[in-house]
Amino acid sequence: GEDVEQSLFLSVREGDSSVINCTYTDSSSTYLYWYKQEPGAGLQLLTYIFSNMDMKQDQRLTVLLNKKDKHLSLRIADTQTGDSAIYFCAESIIPDTGFQKLVFGTGTRLLVSP
Amino acid sequence: DGGITQSPKYLFRKEGQNVTLSCEQNLNHDAMYWYRQDPGQGLRLIYYSQIVNDFQKGDIAEGYSVSREKKESFPLTVTSAQKNPTAFYLCASSIAASNYEQYFGPGTRLTVT
Numbered sequence A: 001g002e003d004v005e006q007s008l009f010l011s012v013r014e015g016d017s018s019v020i021n022c023t024y025t026d027s028s029s030t031y032l033y034w035y036k037q038e039p040g041a042g043l044q045l046l047t048y049i050f051s052n053m054d055m056k057q058d059q060r061l062t063v064l065l066n067k068k069d070k071h072l073s074l075r076i077a078d079t080q081t082g083d084s085a086i087y088f089c090a091e092s093i094i095p096d097t098g099f100q101k102l103v104f105g106t107g108t109r110l111l112v113s114p
Numbered sequence B: 001d002g003g004i005t006q007s008p009k010y011l012f013r014k015e016g017q018n019v020t021l022s023c024e025q026n027l028n029h030d031a032m033y034w035y036r037q038d039p040g041q042g043l044r045l046i047y048y049s050q051i052v053n054d055f056q057k058g059d060i061a062e063g064y065s066v067s068r069e070k071k072e073s074f075p076l077t078v079t080s081a082q083k084n085p086t087a088f089y090l091c092a093s094s095i096a097a098s099n100y101e102q103y104f105g106p107g108t109r110l111t112v113t
Helices: none
Strands: A004-006 A009-013 A018-024 A031-037 A043-050 A055-058 A061-066 A071-076 A085-093 A101-104 A108-113 B004-007 B010-013 B019-025 B031-037 B043-051 B054-057 B064-066 B076-078 B087-094 B108-112
Touching: A004 A085, A009 A018, A018 A031, A018 A085, A018 A108, A031 A061, A043 A055, A043 A061, A043 A071, A071 A085, A101 B043, B004 B087, B010 B019, B019 B031, B019 B087, B019 B108, B043 B064, B076 B087
Parallel strands: A009 A108, B010 B108
Antiparallel strands: A004 A018, A018 A071, A031 A043, A031 A085, A055 A061, A061 A071, A085 A101, A085 A108, B004 B019, B019 B076, B031 B043, B031 B087, B043 B054, B064 B076, B087 B108
């Protein structure tokens, strides 16, 4: 089945690290994505990881993938107030049609306080 | 600048009326998608198109229709048959429909009363 779960809310202080977690169910996922959505806006691709990797670092962002547990996390170092947004995890599934389907989690609202 | 545009940003309609949401991209992407977002929920796929003159139903296509007559354009019509049309609608595109990241437009918030 296709299901992606995230906690709904995370609150941190400016300067701390934030860790947003995601679990998924489809073991055939090829890519896993993190998107950021600011209020009233579309989704912005933050980073992605291929399923044969277990870590990817991109400036303040670190993605960890535990394929055995189907667990994905996004760590934001030195979190800033501008990081306040909703963060979506998405798994990529390619069924027989060859069309890549993205299955999104419910999103985690990150609130960064000064 | 390359990107995806959606218009209008806010749209208000009376119940029983069809309404068409615009989505245009100048990224030369083959694949385009329409998603619906409801509060506290993830995005759900309405329709997608892998190439011009071709489109397929997604997970929640009932009450919606699309066309793909040009590569750059993928308009979505919300018909009166859609029971709960009030939502935030997001259009996306990708280089191809297989295994490439999707880029999103700014969205259209539709309110039907």
